Amino acid sequence: MNTIDDQLNRLFRAAQNAPSPDVAPPPFGLETRVLAAWREGAKAPVAFWDTAVLTRGLILAGIIMAVSILPALNSRSVTTSSIADEVTSADSGVDADAYP
Protein backbone atom coordinates (compact mmCIF):
# COMPACT_ATOMS: atom_id res chain seq x y z
CA MET A 1 0.00 0.00 0.00
CA ASN A 2 1.47 3.38 -1.02
CA THR A 3 1.35 6.38 1.29
CA ILE A 4 -1.48 8.82 0.80
CA ASP A 5 0.96 11.65 -0.01
CA ASP A 6 2.69 9.59 -2.67
CA GLN A 7 -0.66 8.67 -4.22
CA LEU A 8 -1.83 12.27 -4.20
CA ASN A 9 1.41 13.45 -5.80
CA ARG A 10 1.08 10.94 -8.61
CA LEU A 11 -2.58 11.84 -9.04
CA PHE A 12 -1.73 15.56 -9.32
CA ARG A 13 1.08 14.86 -11.80
CA ALA A 14 -1.26 12.85 -14.00
CA ALA A 15 -3.96 15.52 -13.75
CA GLN A 16 -1.46 18.25 -14.61
CA ASN A 17 -0.41 16.38 -17.75
CA ALA A 18 -3.98 15.90 -18.93
CA PRO A 19 -4.84 18.07 -21.92
CA SER A 20 -6.65 21.17 -20.66
CA PRO A 21 -10.10 21.74 -22.14
CA ASP A 22 -10.17 24.12 -25.10
CA VAL A 23 -11.52 27.62 -24.56
CA ALA A 24 -14.47 28.26 -26.82
CA PRO A 25 -14.50 31.52 -28.81
CA PRO A 26 -16.42 34.42 -27.21
CA PRO A 27 -20.17 33.84 -27.41
CA PHE A 28 -22.13 35.88 -29.92
CA GLY A 29 -22.82 39.40 -28.67
CA LEU A 30 -20.38 39.39 -25.76
CA GLU A 31 -17.92 41.62 -27.59
CA THR A 32 -20.69 44.12 -28.39
CA ARG A 33 -21.98 44.17 -24.80
CA VAL A 34 -18.49 44.75 -23.39
CA LEU A 35 -17.85 47.55 -25.88
CA ALA A 36 -21.22 49.12 -25.03
CA ALA A 37 -20.33 49.08 -21.32
CA TRP A 38 -16.97 50.69 -22.13
CA ARG A 39 -18.69 53.44 -24.18
CA GLU A 40 -21.10 54.10 -21.28
CA GLY A 41 -18.17 54.37 -18.88
CA ALA A 42 -16.22 56.64 -21.23
CA LYS A 43 -19.23 58.94 -21.59
CA ALA A 44 -19.39 59.70 -17.86
CA PRO A 45 -16.21 61.52 -16.82
CA VAL A 46 -18.48 63.78 -14.71
CA ALA A 47 -18.96 60.95 -12.22
CA PHE A 48 -15.21 60.73 -11.73
CA TRP A 49 -15.04 64.50 -11.21
CA ASP A 50 -17.84 64.20 -8.63
CA THR A 51 -15.89 61.54 -6.76
CA ALA A 52 -12.78 63.69 -6.79
CA VAL A 53 -14.70 66.70 -5.44
CA LEU A 54 -16.28 64.55 -2.74
CA THR A 55 -12.90 63.16 -1.70
CA ARG A 56 -11.36 66.63 -1.54
CA GLY A 57 -14.36 67.91 0.42
CA LEU A 58 -13.98 65.10 2.96
CA ILE A 59 -10.26 65.78 3.37
CA LEU A 60 -10.94 69.52 3.86
CA ALA A 61 -13.67 68.77 6.42
CA GLY A 62 -11.26 66.51 8.29
CA ILE A 63 -8.60 69.23 8.40
CA ILE A 64 -11.15 71.79 9.67
CA MET A 65 -12.29 69.36 12.38
CA ALA A 66 -8.72 68.69 13.46
CA VAL A 67 -7.92 72.42 13.62
CA SER A 68 -11.05 73.19 15.65
CA ILE A 69 -10.40 70.34 18.10
CA LEU A 70 -6.76 71.35 18.67
CA PRO A 71 -7.46 74.41 20.96
CA ALA A 72 -9.87 72.34 23.03
CA LEU A 73 -7.21 69.68 23.52
CA ASN A 74 -4.65 72.33 24.50
CA SER A 75 -6.95 73.91 27.10
CA ARG A 76 -7.69 70.43 28.47
CA SER A 77 -4.00 69.79 28.99
CA VAL A 78 -3.67 73.11 30.91
CA THR A 79 -6.58 72.40 33.24
CA THR A 80 -5.31 68.94 34.10
CA SER A 81 -2.41 70.45 36.15
CA SER A 82 -2.65 70.01 39.93
CA ILE A 83 -2.85 73.81 40.55
CA ALA A 84 -5.80 74.10 38.24
CA ASP A 85 -7.48 71.22 40.09
CA GLU A 86 -6.96 72.99 43.42
CA VAL A 87 -8.39 76.25 42.06
CA THR A 88 -11.40 74.44 40.69
CA SER A 89 -12.14 72.69 43.99
CA ALA A 90 -11.66 75.96 45.94
CA ASP A 91 -14.11 77.67 43.58
CA SER A 92 -16.68 74.95 44.04
CA GLY A 93 -16.18 75.21 47.85
CA VAL A 94 -16.80 78.95 47.75
CA ASP A 95 -19.86 78.39 45.61
CA ALA A 96 -21.17 75.79 48.07
CA ASP A 97 -20.63 78.16 51.04
CA ALA A 98 -22.16 81.17 49.32
CA TYR A 99 -25.23 79.28 48.13
CA PRO A 100 -26.14 76.65 50.77
Place this chain on the structure above:
Amino acid sequence: MKDGSPLMTDEQVPECLARAREGDEKAVLDIFNYMYPHVAKLVQANLPVRESAEDLIQQVCVKVVTHLDQFSGKVPLLHWVSRIAVNTCLNQIRHEKRRPEVRLADLSEDEAAVVEHLAHSSTEVSASDQVASRELVEKLLDSLKPQDRLLMRLMYLEGRQLEDIAGITGWNKAMIKVRVFRARAQLRKRYSLLMKESP
Protein backbone atom coordinates in the same frame (compact mmCIF):
# COMPACT_ATOMS: atom_id res chain seq x y z
CA MET B 1 -10.76 36.83 -33.71
CA LYS B 2 -13.63 37.43 -36.05
CA ASP B 3 -11.69 39.44 -38.63
CA GLY B 4 -8.88 36.90 -38.67
CA SER B 5 -6.23 39.35 -37.44
CA PRO B 6 -3.69 37.91 -34.99
CA LEU B 7 -4.04 38.41 -31.24
CA MET B 8 -2.11 41.27 -29.68
CA THR B 9 1.31 40.29 -28.30
CA ASP B 10 2.57 41.12 -24.76
CA GLU B 11 4.89 43.79 -26.21
CA GLN B 12 1.98 45.57 -27.85
CA VAL B 13 -0.02 45.83 -24.61
CA PRO B 14 1.29 49.21 -23.29
CA GLU B 15 0.76 50.94 -26.63
CA CYS B 16 -2.70 49.42 -26.98
CA LEU B 17 -3.62 50.48 -23.44
CA ALA B 18 -2.58 54.03 -24.16
CA ARG B 19 -4.79 54.11 -27.25
CA ALA B 20 -7.71 52.59 -25.32
CA ARG B 21 -7.41 55.26 -22.63
CA GLU B 22 -7.58 57.89 -25.34
CA GLY B 23 -10.90 56.42 -26.47
CA ASP B 24 -9.79 54.18 -29.35
CA GLU B 25 -12.50 51.53 -29.70
CA LYS B 26 -10.32 49.24 -31.81
CA ALA B 27 -7.75 49.15 -29.01
CA VAL B 28 -10.43 48.16 -26.47
CA LEU B 29 -11.52 45.39 -28.82
CA ASP B 30 -7.91 44.18 -29.09
CA ILE B 31 -7.61 44.12 -25.30
CA PHE B 32 -10.87 42.17 -25.07
CA ASN B 33 -9.63 39.57 -27.56
CA TYR B 34 -6.25 39.40 -25.82
CA MET B 35 -7.68 38.75 -22.36
CA TYR B 36 -10.75 36.67 -23.29
CA PRO B 37 -9.11 33.18 -23.37
CA HIS B 38 -7.40 33.89 -20.05
CA VAL B 39 -10.59 35.14 -18.38
CA ALA B 40 -12.70 32.28 -19.77
CA LYS B 41 -10.21 29.71 -18.48
CA LEU B 42 -10.07 31.25 -15.01
CA VAL B 43 -13.82 31.67 -14.71
CA GLN B 44 -14.54 28.15 -15.91
CA ALA B 45 -12.05 26.77 -13.38
CA ASN B 46 -13.62 28.73 -10.52
CA LEU B 47 -17.20 28.71 -11.63
CA PRO B 48 -19.67 28.87 -8.76
CA VAL B 49 -22.41 26.27 -8.67
CA ARG B 50 -25.60 27.42 -10.47
CA GLU B 51 -23.80 30.31 -12.18
CA SER B 52 -23.46 30.75 -15.91
CA ALA B 53 -19.90 31.11 -17.14
CA GLU B 54 -20.96 33.60 -19.80
CA ASP B 55 -22.46 36.00 -17.24
CA LEU B 56 -19.33 35.92 -15.11
CA ILE B 57 -17.00 36.30 -18.07
CA GLN B 58 -19.00 39.33 -19.17
CA GLN B 59 -18.85 40.81 -15.64
CA VAL B 60 -15.07 40.42 -15.57
CA CYS B 61 -14.52 41.83 -19.07
CA VAL B 62 -16.76 44.83 -18.36
CA LYS B 63 -14.93 45.53 -15.09
CA VAL B 64 -11.60 45.42 -16.89
CA VAL B 65 -12.45 47.68 -19.81
CA THR B 66 -14.30 50.23 -17.67
CA HIS B 67 -11.40 50.48 -15.19
CA LEU B 68 -8.48 50.58 -17.60
CA ASP B 69 -7.47 53.99 -16.21
CA GLN B 70 -6.85 52.32 -12.81
CA PHE B 71 -4.28 49.89 -14.21
CA SER B 72 -0.90 51.14 -13.03
CA GLY B 73 1.25 48.98 -15.29
CA LYS B 74 3.41 47.76 -12.39
CA VAL B 75 2.32 44.16 -13.03
CA PRO B 76 1.54 42.46 -16.35
CA LEU B 77 -1.95 43.23 -17.64
CA LEU B 78 -2.99 39.59 -17.43
CA HIS B 79 -2.08 39.48 -13.72
CA TRP B 80 -4.34 42.46 -13.09
CA VAL B 81 -7.09 40.84 -15.16
CA SER B 82 -6.61 37.59 -13.20
CA ARG B 83 -7.09 39.39 -9.90
CA ILE B 84 -10.33 40.90 -11.12
CA ALA B 85 -11.51 37.50 -12.42
CA VAL B 86 -10.54 35.69 -9.23
CA ASN B 87 -12.18 38.26 -6.96
CA THR B 88 -15.35 38.32 -9.06
CA CYS B 89 -15.62 34.53 -8.88
CA LEU B 90 -14.82 34.39 -5.17
CA ASN B 91 -17.42 37.06 -4.43
CA GLN B 92 -20.00 34.93 -6.23
CA ILE B 93 -18.95 31.76 -4.41
CA ARG B 94 -18.65 33.38 -0.95
CA HIS B 95 -22.08 32.17 0.15
CA GLU B 96 -21.77 28.78 -1.44
CA LYS B 97 -22.13 26.28 1.39
CA ARG B 98 -22.43 23.01 -0.46
CA ARG B 99 -19.14 21.13 -0.37
CA PRO B 100 -19.98 17.65 -1.58
CA GLU B 101 -18.05 14.74 -0.14
CA VAL B 102 -16.51 12.41 -2.68
CA ARG B 103 -17.73 8.83 -2.41
CA LEU B 104 -16.38 5.90 -4.35
CA ALA B 105 -19.87 5.24 -5.71
CA ASP B 106 -19.89 8.71 -7.30
CA LEU B 107 -16.76 8.04 -9.35
CA SER B 108 -16.83 6.92 -12.94
CA GLU B 109 -15.32 3.59 -13.91
CA ASP B 110 -12.15 5.28 -15.15
CA GLU B 111 -11.78 7.39 -12.02
CA ALA B 112 -12.24 4.32 -9.80
CA ALA B 113 -9.58 2.55 -11.87
CA VAL B 114 -7.18 5.46 -11.22
CA VAL B 115 -7.80 5.18 -7.46
CA GLU B 116 -7.13 1.45 -7.61
CA HIS B 117 -3.98 1.93 -9.65
CA LEU B 118 -2.62 4.53 -7.22
CA ALA B 119 -3.32 2.28 -4.25
CA HIS B 120 -1.83 -0.92 -5.61
CA SER B 121 0.95 0.22 -7.92
CA SER B 122 3.88 2.57 -7.47
CA THR B 123 4.08 3.53 -11.17
CA GLU B 124 2.79 6.76 -12.67
CA VAL B 125 -0.74 6.90 -14.00
CA SER B 126 -0.82 6.01 -17.70
CA ALA B 127 -1.39 8.72 -20.30
CA SER B 128 -4.78 7.24 -21.20
CA ASP B 129 -5.95 7.76 -17.61
CA GLN B 130 -4.79 11.39 -17.31
CA VAL B 131 -8.18 12.84 -18.17
CA ALA B 132 -9.84 10.61 -15.57
CA SER B 133 -7.18 11.73 -13.07
CA ARG B 134 -7.99 15.35 -13.77
CA GLU B 135 -11.70 14.72 -13.29
CA LEU B 136 -10.99 12.92 -10.04
CA VAL B 137 -8.85 15.82 -8.80
CA GLU B 138 -11.62 18.26 -9.76
CA LYS B 139 -14.10 16.22 -7.71
CA LEU B 140 -11.74 16.20 -4.72
CA LEU B 141 -11.13 19.94 -5.07
CA ASP B 142 -14.89 20.58 -5.11
CA SER B 143 -14.97 19.50 -1.48
CA LEU B 144 -12.67 22.38 -0.46
CA LYS B 145 -13.46 26.01 0.30
CA PRO B 146 -13.43 28.20 -2.84
CA GLN B 147 -10.22 30.03 -1.90
CA ASP B 148 -8.42 26.76 -1.09
CA ARG B 149 -9.73 25.22 -4.28
CA LEU B 150 -8.34 28.11 -6.30
CA LEU B 151 -4.90 27.87 -4.68
CA MET B 152 -4.67 24.10 -5.06
CA ARG B 153 -5.70 24.38 -8.69
CA LEU B 154 -3.13 27.05 -9.44
CA MET B 155 -0.36 25.23 -7.62
CA TYR B 156 -0.97 21.58 -8.42
CA LEU B 157 -2.97 21.58 -11.65
CA GLU B 158 -1.40 24.55 -13.40
CA GLY B 159 2.01 24.10 -11.73
CA ARG B 160 2.41 27.80 -10.93
CA GLN B 161 5.08 29.17 -8.60
CA LEU B 162 4.30 30.95 -5.33
CA GLU B 163 5.25 34.39 -6.74
CA ASP B 164 2.98 33.84 -9.67
CA ILE B 165 0.06 32.83 -7.45
CA ALA B 166 0.64 35.86 -5.22
CA GLY B 167 0.52 38.03 -8.35
CA ILE B 168 -2.70 36.48 -9.59
CA THR B 169 -4.59 36.48 -6.29
CA GLY B 170 -3.08 39.53 -4.61
CA TRP B 171 -2.63 37.49 -1.39
CA ASN B 172 0.66 37.44 0.49
CA LYS B 173 2.98 34.46 0.18
CA ALA B 174 2.84 33.44 3.85
CA MET B 175 -0.95 33.27 3.74
CA ILE B 176 -0.85 31.26 0.52
CA LYS B 177 1.60 28.76 2.07
CA VAL B 178 -0.59 28.30 5.14
CA ARG B 179 -3.75 27.89 3.09
CA VAL B 180 -2.12 25.39 0.72
CA PHE B 181 -0.77 23.40 3.67
CA ARG B 182 -4.21 23.22 5.30
CA ALA B 183 -5.99 22.49 2.02
CA ARG B 184 -3.59 19.69 1.28
CA ALA B 185 -4.21 18.20 4.72
CA GLN B 186 -7.95 18.30 4.07
CA LEU B 187 -7.49 16.72 0.68
CA ARG B 188 -5.38 13.98 2.25
CA LYS B 189 -8.21 13.32 4.69
CA ARG B 190 -10.84 13.15 1.96
CA TYR B 191 -8.67 10.91 -0.16
CA SER B 192 -8.07 8.60 2.83
CA LEU B 193 -11.83 8.23 3.27
CA LEU B 194 -12.10 7.34 -0.41
CA MET B 195 -9.36 4.75 0.00
CA LYS B 196 -11.16 3.14 2.92
CA GLU B 197 -14.11 2.48 0.61
CA SER B 198 -11.82 1.05 -2.05
CA PRO B 199 -11.83 -2.80 -2.20
